[in-house]
Amino acid sequence: MTVSFTLTPEQEQLKAAARGFARDHLRDLAVAVRAEQGPLARALLFRPTFERAVAAGFLKGFIPTPFGGRASSGVDAAIFVEEWAAESPDFVISMAGPLIALMPVYEVGTPQQIERFVAPFLADSGAPLATMAYSEPEGSANFAAEGPGLGVRTTAEPDGDEWVINGRKAWASHLCGWDGDGPDVMTIVCRTPGGISLIVAEREHLAGRIEVEEYYDLPGLKGALTTRVRLRDVRVPRANLLGEEGQGVQLTRNAFFPSGASIGIFAVAAMRQAFDVAYRFALTETRGGPVPIIEYQAVSDVLADAKGRIEAVRLLSWRALDAVMSMHPSGPELALHAKVFGSRTGVDVITELLGIVGVTAYDEEFPIVRHLMDALSYPVIEGSNVGVRRRQLQALLTTPGYDPLAASGMA
Numbered sequence: 001m002t003v004s005f006t007l008t009p010e011q012e013q014l015k016a017a018a019r020g021f022a023r024d025h026l027r028d029l030a031v032a033v034r035a036e037q038g039p040l041a042r043a044l045l046f047r048p049t050f051e052r053a054v055a056a057g058f059l060k061g062f063i064p065t066p067f068g069g070r071a072s073s074g075v076d077a078a079i080f081v082e083e084w085a086a087e088s089p090d091f092v093i094s095m096a097g098p099l100i101a102l103m104p105v106y107e108v109g110t111p112q113q114i115e116r117f118v119a120p121f122l123a124d125s126g127a128p129l130a131t132m133a134y135s136e137p138e139g140s141a142n143f144a145a146e147g148p149g150l151g152v153r154t155t156a157e158p159d160g161d162e163w164v165i166n167g168r169k170a171w172a173s174h175l176c177g178w179d180g181d182g183p184d185v186m187t188i189v190c191r192t193p194g195g196i197s198l199i200v201a202e203r204e205h206l207a208g209r210i211e212v213e214e215y216y217d218l219p220g221l222k223g224a225l226t227t228r229v230r231l232r233d234v235r236v237p238r239a240n241l242l243g244e245e246g247q248g249v250q251l252t253r254n255a256f257f258p259s260g261a262s263i264g265i266f267a268v269a270a271m272r273q274a275f276d277v278a279y280r281f282a283l284t285e286t287r288g289g290p291v292p293i294i295e296y297q298a299v300s301d302v303l304a305d306a307k308g309r310i311e312a313v314r315l316l317s318w319r320a321l322d323a324v325m326s327m328h329p330s331g332p333e334l335a336l337h338a339k340v341f342g343s344r345t346g347v348d349v350i351t352e353l354l355g356i357v358g359v360t361a362y363d364e365e366f367p368i369v370r371h372l373m374d375a376l377s378y379p380v381i382e383g384s385n386v387g388v389r390r391r392q393l394q395a396l397l398t399t400p401g402y403d404p405l406a407a408s409g410m411a
């Protein structure tokens with residue numbers, strides 16, 4: 001098989017279409033969202049554009065081709081996410097719910113479950129939402145812990161043909177949906193008599209059963225709708241259990257690999273925008289001196305280092321998404337590195353770029369600090385680096401027979 005990093009004609013087309021949509025529909029929207037007061041009002045501003053993106057077929061870009069979507073390769077997904085996230089990462093996060101919530105459906109869903117739960121996201125109209133309800137207000141890094149008061153607290157009790165779900169969930173995008181009655185599909189990590197399990201609740205089960213306790217007012221990713229909610233007596237058919245009872249821990253970890261790898265691309269998008277601003281500033285601004293500041297070695301060093309690190313994170317993330325989406329055994333390890341290395345590098349690079357712009361960068365109207373506010377989220381979302389992702393890397397490193405060359409294919 002040939003390895004090539006040159007985009008195919010189809011990928012060039014995808015890039016142009018994604019960039020065109022982002023320029024025409026996301027750029028001004030992002031400005032309007034930042035100007036809006038209140039997290040719910042900001043999130044609702046996305047809806048008309050969300051509907052336009054669905055009508056244009058972009059939602060299918062989050063669904064793998066074997067399940068009726070258009071996500072044919074990890075590199076395609078990376079190109080698409082980078083172009084949109086460069087203009088509005090919060091819009092991408094709002095739309096990308098299926099990337100996590102449907103992963104366990106693909107992995108262990110019955111043919112009937114796959115057909116039913118994926119169908120809303122193959123539609124060409126509306127603004128369908130999927131949510132992976134894993135995080136809880138009391139913590140989620142130790143969600144698999146067993147013992148009184150430990151780990152997942154949300155419960156699902158069997159009652160005849162139904163599960164009755166009670167508990168509190170937090171942070172996941174669109175837990176309350178557009179209107180408080182929930183998303184179309186919510187994959188809920190919960191405790192059943194047989195252990196930690198995943199159960200899908202659909203909108204018809206969630207309506208009237210979600211109480212929003214708080215809308216989080218985020219410092220970046222302003223339009224991403226994250227809340228803390230209580231689920232009260234959500235009744236779901238027993239047939240909506242994914243896989244077996246007790247399979248929930250592994251399914252949850254697996255569900256977050258593609259989105260974890262994509263965090264590297266979100267970081268690239270933020271770095272690329274910040275680089276563009278800092279580079280143009282350095283080329284044109286003299287700040288009262290005799291030459292543009294790029295003529296100073298200290299300034300150009302920062303730009304050169306930033307550019308190198310952006311390229312490195314992009315390539316690592318392409319590789320990770322490619323491996324994850326093709327179910328290659330190296331997928332989990334590469335996805336973890338793309339998440340941890342990509343998110344840390346994003347914060348470091350943008351902070352240094354701010355440094356060469358100087359005090360002007362600290363004006364919210366100057367278009368650079370907003371990228372740092374977005375990037376600051378990447379180490380702590382999709383499983384924080386400290387509490388979740390590095391522990392997963394430690395588990396890999398301590399697996400008997402671990403081969404450090406295997407992930408790269410160089411063993």
Ligand SMILES: Cc1cc2nc3c(=O)[nH]c(=O)nc-3n(C[C@H](O)[C@H](O)[C@H](O)COP(=O)(O)OP(=O)(O)OC[C@H]3O[C@@H](n4cnc5c(N)ncnc54)[C@H](O)[C@@H]3O)c2cc1C
Nearest residue numbers: 132134135139140141171172173380381382383384386387
């Ligand atoms: C915009 C946005 C979107 C999100 N989307 C989703 C989503 O779709 N679905 C979802 O469920 N969640 C979502 N989240 C939440 C996100 O995935 C968090 O990463 C997740 O809740 C885990 O948080 P945490 O690792 O900080 O865990 P916590 O349990 O809150 O832990 C807090 C900290 O304690 C320390 N810690 C705890 N235990 C250990 C340990 N055993 N070892 C080492 N350190 C430890 C770590 O420093 C850790 O970061 C989202 C958050 C945001 C902001």
